[in-house]
Amino acid sequence: MLFFTQCFGAVLDLIHLRFQHYKAKRVFSAAGQLVCVVNPTHSLKYAPTRCAAAQASTEQGILPPCHHHEAVHDPQLLPCTCPLFSCPWEGHLEVVVSHLRQTHRINILQGAEIVFLATDMHLPAPTDWIIMHSCLGHQFLLVLRKQEKYEGHPQFFATMMLIGTPSQADNFTYRLELNRNQRRLKWEATPRSILECVDSVISDGDCLVLNTSLAQLFSDNGSLAIGIAITTSKVHSSEAEV
């Protein structure tokens, strides 16, 4: 009986996901973009972030688990970069993608332009929506995080990291775009390298930041669609083109 109940629940979940996917495809079909439904990942609320742990361990003279590339004991080895997971894994840059796919079950999508459809935006902070994006011969990690920087006031932070070195990251520009209810918000920047800490990028606020009311305006039925495009960057003389 329990088995049938579980099967029924799984079928309902599949129908729900399928419905969200079709709805998103309908909305974005005009642009012919690939839509990816991304479910939330609950964060370990009381676990220290790797950045905090890094600071603590540095004070104790222990190798920090979240370190910038200049502080790595073996420059060939990286800690697990999956945000908010307390994962003890360390490995080479080349195998980070397979670790994230296999251990953390993060999907990977192909294409220069995709739509990231984050579901269940109402879930309490901290919550993450994570996906990998493969294009232009590289892999990128998109992180959308709901976090309370000021108690009682959750905000959404979205950023893109290159699974590569900082000098490789400098060759790209990523764009995140929200478009709904006669409002449009675009953020363009150079991706950070995954060797930097996603927690510090978000705590610095150097990313797309949305307060709850704006997130609601851009959401449809609890899901937030973010258009993502990655290009190779030109020389930034474009600062004059405001």
Place this chain on the structure above:
Amino acid sequence: MLFFTQCFGAVLDLIHLRFQHYKAKRVFSAAGQLVCVVNPTHSLKYAPTRCAAAQASTEQGILPPCHHHEAVHDPQLLPCTCPLFSCPWEGHLEVVVSHLRQTHRINILQGAEIVFLATDMHLPAPTDWIIMHSCLGHQFLLVLRKQEKYEGHPQFFATMMLIGTPSQADNFTYRLELNRNQRRLKWEATPRSILECVDSVISDGDCLVLNTSLAQLFSDNGSLAIGIAITTSKVHSSEAEV
């Protein structure tokens, strides 16, 4: 002696403004846009906002000083819409522009695309930077406000209001753009009518919102350049074009 000191101070101020203007012109000259240096207006920190006063007076059965168009006692008369000034003026929509220019000394600029250069971003909240913008046969009011929604955490809010009715406002789209340090942030929306309260637009967060660290990244020497463009709006089928 005092007269000469004051004259010297005024000359220094002029040189400083001229320098800022030329610097901005140099930065934006490639786009051939008109640059307007906008100095801050200190807000009356402890004066209740018109929206709060409106609520209080509505509770007491008195005509609210800040009302939406459906609540106006005489639909031809408007209260002064200059944000944060406790101005008792009321008048017709047609004379709002001359009142704002003459009484509140708000500059008016011509052109479909201009650059709004807000100076002294470091000043404590609450502070406003206000300008009028004339294009496409209408006048618009641009308000940039530094405000502490969460104590100790000032944020910047930028919005554009049409000095006209809500149905007239629906015919336009405004764009605010920040571009510096290899980052670009764009906000596009339909302007609100000046018959609505700018305080409530900002408190709802339905505008361009910047935290202090992002504002610093986009600032140059304490000044924030915002590119402004106004267009007549097309039918918003563009929601599919994320």
